[in-house]
Amino acid sequence: MKQRINIKQLEPEAYKVMYAMEKYLLTTDLTAQLRELIKIRVSQINKCAYCIEIHTKDARKIGETEQRIYALSAWEECPLFSEEEKAVLALTDSITKIANHGVNDFIFKNVQSYFTENQIAQMIIAINQMNFWNRIAISTKMFHPLN
Known part of the structure; x- marks a missing residue:
C-alpha cells in the first residue's frame, strides 16, 4: 500500500492549524478518556x-x-458505558453520520442533561476535528507499516 500524497509535507501551514486545534482540545473540560472514545468511535464509523x-x-x-x-x-x-458516555457517543454518531438524519432533538436534549453548553460545544468541535483527520487519512491512504 502506498500513500497517495503527504498533505503534512505539501501543506505544512494547514497542519499547524490542525495541531493548534488539537492543543486547544487538550485544554477543554472533556476528559482524556472521553476525547479518545470520541476519536475511536468517529474512526470506526x-x-x-x-x-x-x-x-x-x-x-x-x-x-x-x-x-x-x-x-x-x-x-x-x-x-460498560455510562449514560453520560452513551449520550456523547450518540452525539458522535449523529454528527459523523450527519447526512442520515442530522442531530435530532432527543439526542441533543439527552446530552444537555449531562453536560454544560460549553462542554457540548467542545464535544462538537472534537467530533468534527476527528472527522477532518479521518478524511485526510482516508483520502490520501495513510497507513502504518506493519511491525
Missing part, C-alpha cells in the same frame, strides 16, 4: 484504520480497558 490504530493505543495509555475498546462499536447495547 468512517472506517479509518490509520486513526483507529493511533487512538486505541492512546486510549490504552491513559487506562482505557481492552474490553471497552472492543465494545465501543456496540456501545448502545453495552453496559
